[in-house]
Amino acid sequence: QAGATIRGRFLLLLELIDAEQDGDAAFFSRDLEVSGDTEAVVRLRNALDDMDGSLAEETSAMFGPAGRAVLARLRRAYPDATKPQEYA
Template sequence: MRLPPAIAIPFDLVPIALAERTANMLLHRLMRKHPALFERLGEHKAKAYAFRPVDLPFTFVISPAAEEVTVLRSDAEIHADATVEGPFFILLALMEGRLDGDALFFSRDLSVSGDMEATLALRNALDDCEIDLPTDLAPLAGPFAPLVAHTAARIRGKVLFEEPHAWN
């Protein structure tokens, strides 16, 4: 489920400002599509959540109260209440509620540290929103939206359901 190096390595050249602007555009699109996304967090809405894809050179720190994403290089020091680390596709699938986070944690495909109560609140909020990234984000491609949605859904299906998985 890891990004192939041929795809991941070029991300080293992407400027942080561009990655951050893109991440914020995508977050705001998701917020418009799922306005209650962060409301279920309650007291944990003011916390910061870091997501570290092990196969990309970035860390994404989401601040629900501010509805913004800060992007850092993966080796930068992070200031977050909770951190989730794992392969990029696994993190996306967790956002959509397509994989069991507990099973991934116990199989060591996912690492979680920091405020576990806040992490569980975020997981519950995401599970309730029924996010479908290809469908939710494809309209950003304008007239190519149907093609982008179809292609992204096929890639998701291949990565999540056709790749062999070892339990340990």
């Protein structure tokens, strides 16, 4: 069982990892859900804030041209992935 769970749209999570989106805004707009050990989530956020570069880009580059192509395709296919969704 996970100590903490972070839920959100995949590309929103990528953008949060790369500091392209504001985590507080995503949380308060309910686009991001956090449960469990919130202290662990804060430590993760601080560690990500201390990183240089793009984790998404670096990870996709590990898979060579195919990985970079998949990331580019995801970003093109879901350009509105970080826009707020309607909640029922």
